[in-house]
Amino acid sequence: MIAELGAGKFIAAGGCLVCGVVVIAGIGGGAKYAFTARDTAKLRAAICAYAAPPDAVQRVPVARFGLSSQQIANAQEIINVATKLGLPRRAAEIALGTTIQESGLTNLRTGTGSYGLFQQQPSQGWGTKQQVTDPSHAARSFYTRLVEIPDWEHMPLTQTAALVQHPREDLRDAYAKHEPRAKALVALLWKSGSPRRAAVDTATSDDIRVSIQAAAGLSVPRDELVASITRDLASQDSGEQLDPDEIKKRADDIVTTVAGQLCRELKSQLGDPTDGDAPLMLPSGRGAIAVRAALHMIGVPYSWGGGGPGGPSFGTGRGAGTKGFDCSGLTEYAWSKAGVGIGSSTGPQWHSGKHVDRSQLQPGDLVFFAYNPHNPSTIHHVGLYIGEGKMVHAPRTGSRVQIAPMSRSDHAGAVRPP
Numbered sequence: 576m577i578a579e580l581g582a583g584k585f586i587a588a589g590g591c592l593v594c595g596v597v598v599i600a601g602i603g604g605g606a607k608y609a610f611t612a613r614d615t616a617k618l619r620a621a622i623c624a625y626a627a628p629p630d631a632v633q634r635v636p637v638a639r640f641g642l643s644s645q646q647i648a649n650a651q652e653i654i655n656v657a658t659k660l661g662l663p664r665r666a667a668e669i670a671l672g673t674t675i676q677e678s679g680l681t682n683l684r685t686g687t688g689s690y691g692l693f694q695q696q697p698s699q700g701w702g703t704k705q706q707v708t709d710p711s712h713a714a715r716s717f718y719t720r721l722v723e724i725p726d727w728e729h730m731p732l733t734q735t736a737a738l739v740q741h742p743r744e745d746l747r748d749a750y751a752k753h754e755p756r757a758k759a760l761v762a763l764l765w766k767s768g769s770p771r772r773a774a775v776d777t778a779t780s781d782d783i784r785v786s787i788q789a790a791a792g793l794s795v796p797r798d799e800l801v802a803s804i805t806r807d808l809a810s811q812d813s814g815e816q817l818d819p820d821e822i823k824k825r826a827d828d829i830v831t832t833v834a835g836q837l838c839r840e841l842k843s844q845l846g847d848p849t850d851g852d853a854p855l856m857l858p859s860g861r862g863a864i865a866v867r868a869a870l871h872m873i874g875v876p877y878s879w880g881g882g883g884p885g886g887p888s889f890g891t892g893r894g895a896g897t898k899g900f901d902c903s904g905l906t907e908y909a910w911s912k913a914g915v916g917i918g919s920s921t922g923p924q925w926h927s928g929k930h931v932d933r934s935q936l937q938p939g940d941l942v943f944f945a946y947n948p949h950n951p952s953t954i955h956h957v958g959l960y961i962g963e964g965k966m967v968h969a970p971r972t973g974s975r976v977q978i979a980p981m982s983r984s985d986h987a988g989a990v991r992p993p
Contacts, residue, residue, distance in 0.1 A: 621791035862939020
């Protein structure tokens with residue numbers, strides 16, 4: 576990878592922030608680094624900076640798009656389906672440009688034969704009315720027809736969309752005006768590291784982790800790190816025919832994904848589950864053990880009925896195909912690591928310990944949310960309080976374990992396991 580640039584150039588690029596001895600060795604024809612870190616906090620900051628693509632700080636806030644939360648959720652689902660199918664960002668851009676024109680990103684359930692985000696017609700083989708008004712099914716159907724078009728990735732968006740949608744002749748160019756907005760939404764909502772682009776085998780991933788840590792310690796700029804991985808990928812004979820831009824995107828996604836994993840691990844080691852600069856100091860005791868266990872699961876997919884004391888697992892129903900956690904599975908796992916059994920669902924967990932007032936919350940407390948906050952029988956969600964008004968939880972299907980604020984109106988109460 577970056578060995579050919581030379582250690583002298585790395586150090587000249589910004590100096591050695593946190594490194595001790597640096598050893599350069601081979602990594603699949605490229606470079607591998609080993610070093611001793613003196614300042615874990617500085618190393619974390621450097622690695623976490625790699626996890627954010629260069630355009631991340633310039634991305635437009637969601638509110639600037641003038642879209643409702645539901646419209647944003649629909650856009651996110653369309654993008655999620657593209658990543659699950661291993662499609663490039665261009666596919667999501669085309670799909671979003673199409674839906675903005677067809678429905679304004681609104682899942683229309685009434686009409687005169689055309690329904691849903693893409694205004695698909697059941698009579699034309701898109702599926703039943705119920706299916707075409709399911710955003711996931713509608714997006715998958717759109718992508719299925721999209722990829723059948725020869726050279727679709729290199730066509731103008733409006734031309735590709737028209738070939739899939741077959742609109743009236745006077746509307747065939749109507750999709751073009753939505754391309755800038757579609758690209759901006761994809762840049763904002765795309766979660767780097769799609770299964771196809773960012774997939775690396777275990778050995779390569781380990782080597783890249785070591786190289787990223789060393790590059791961060793040596794202050795190597797992110798673009799140089801991406802460029803070196805790009806060259807390394809281009810030199811490998813993977814059997815895939817990818818253009819240079821696609822190889823660079825893959826390298827960028829690998830850096831974002833692997834650096835993100837390292838960033839989360841280092842934050843946990845520092846007792847810092849927040850995204851701010853000041854570490855959140857966790858007290859000792861079983862609550863702190865539970866919190867740290869849950870924080871190690873950040874990024875694990877949500878799976879309905881999934882997870883338990885043994886960690887992530889395949890769920891049931893709509894979670895049958897996903898290995899991960901649902902809300903109570905995550906909290907059960909976290910407290911099991913502290914040696915306490917709290918039950919596998921919100922019902923038993925609500926009765927698993929002492930009820931505490933919101934003003935008295937401590938890290939590790941279970942926090943519950945209900946459709947009627949005054950009626951425990953309507954509890955529908957549980958998270959793990961981590962301090963400073965935040966919790967770690969597994970929110971819903973399509974999401975991942977994450978940190979979120981506690982400022983919710985449906986808070987029903989809190990429990991402190993013994």
